[in-house]
Amino acid sequence: DKKVIVIGAGLAGSEAAWQVANAGVPVKLVEMRPFKSTPAHHTGEFGELVCSNSFGALNPDRAAGLLQKELRIFKSLIIQTADKFAVPAGGALAVDRSKFSMALTEALSSHPLIEIERFEQLDLPRKEKITILATGPLTSDELSYKIQAFTGIDACHFFDAASPIIYGDSIDQEIVFKASRYDKGDPAYLNCPMDKNNYIHFRNQLIEGEQANLKDFEKESANFFEACLPIEEIARRGVDTMRFGPLKSIGLWNPKWGDLFDRENRLKKRPYAIVQLRKEDLEGKLLNMVGFQTNLKWSEQKRIFRMIPGLEKAEFVRFGVMHRNTFLESPNLLLPTLQFMKRNNLFAAGQITGTEGYAAAAAGGLLAGINASLLAKGKKTVSFPKESMIGSLINFISNKNQILSNQKKNKFQPMPASFGLVPELTKRIKDKRLRYKAYQERSTEALNDFKNKLDYCFEKDHLLSK
Ligand code: FAD
Secondary structure (H helix, E strand, O other): OOOEEEEOOOHHHHHHHHHHHHOOOOEEEEEOOOOOOOOOOOOOOOOOOOOOOEEEEOOOOOHHHHHHHHHHHOOOHHHHHHHHOEEOEOEEEEEOHHHHHHHHHHHHHOOOOEEEEEOOOOOOOOOOOEEEEOOOOOOOHHHHHHHHHHHOHHHEEEEEEEOOEEEHHHOOOOOOEEOOHHHOOOOOEEEEEEOHHHHHHHHHHHHHOOEOOOOHHHHHHHHHHOOOOOHHHHHHOOOOOOOOOOOOOOOOOOHHHOOOOOHHHHHHHOOOEEEEEEEOOOOOOEEEEOOOOOOEOHHHHHHHHOOOOOOOOOOEEEOOEEEEEEEEOHHHOEOOOOEEOOEEEEEEOOHHHOEEOHHHHHHHHHHHHHHHHHHHOOOOOOOOOOOOHHHHHHHHHHOHHHOOHHHHOOOOOOEEOOHHHOOOOOOOOOOHHHHHHHHHHHHHHHHHHHHHHHHHHHHOOOOOOO
């Protein structure tokens, strides 16, 4: 039986089912709503947008826009439906959410090769079934525990306490310096030194900063975070608590400040506090603000974190969050084809793989759908070119080597699409706009070529080499 089972008709599952069915392979799409809902969904429609109605910037010179453009090349159901029900939103692709999800439900329900079943999947289907797991950040409890048992206890996380990530080229290199505490090992960290005035002012702003509204189900989970407090809570606990915690300056020295072993010089020059930045990727194009998990509103994070010396012009790839989120330790579990390493006919797609955002979920669904249908046809599965936004994101979440050794103990954290993930151009372009445009052109070229090969592979009995 070559029918593919897709679990979850969110953004990833809807896209996956569409791709499989359009490749001529029958699909069973399982969705638990409306009989059982998640704490964030309100309807029984497919691809319900649980919060914002925006897919991000439209312009392909931006990461979100490029992701959308790439999805259009592959006739993504999600993006084509979003385009059809777009509402004016400045430079962003925003949709009429109700028309959008009703149209998705209609398209999938009327497809002759898609059978829809509404029930809560309580376990992974039998191991001979080709299956795509796309149950999202709010996967139901029973299934979550089964996934945890299948992957290993530490390989499935239920809460996301992530610090902001910023673009490495947006920090002030004159102020920030490279060093590891007590000079141990490779200087893996970048350090932002603060004097007393900076620190006191920064702490006051943190304490007074406006908090994001937590959903009721997220308030319940807030007490899970005692071991991983929000930075504003650490600040609230005492004037010096941050200084003796994540912002401690001891053991960090910039050679520019003169002789470390001259006690007088050291006492005079040593910063009052230091914010550390850790490389998120091997090249350091993305930097993680160490210990800055937070519940502050995104606009407040931008305003307050830019007060840190060296980060005045920081550009944020993602903001800090602390929320309920079921996601896999993907680099240790998945291949860049989205197949599980330990079961090659089981795929994962969407937010559960640790990608972030609506269009990114659709991209995962697209790849898992293409590969599940290739597998059903007895062909080799494929991965997207790394030059594309889809390829770079999926490669990031599924690449063991990408996770740096110092990050391993902090566990993998979800990642949105960004230009920080794509490989450098052979010729460096300094101007950011022109550089992003060049990334875009390179991606389109690589993807058109890949698509031609893929179409040929589907038509003929030809194996596309990986
Ligand atoms: P989902 O869209 O959540 O789809 C998963 C589907 O699986 C759901 O329909 C669910 O009912 C179903 N399901 C779960 N368990 C089972 C089961 N056992 N059996 C059968 N069906 C099951 N992203 C953004 O880009 N912008 C935002 O503003 C935004 N806001 C968010 C707010 C909240 C509160 C949360 C939790 C997430 C938010 N996200 C946001 C992330 C967002 O969830 C993803 O971007 C996107 O919805 C992920 O798509 P998905 O297909 O992976 O999961």
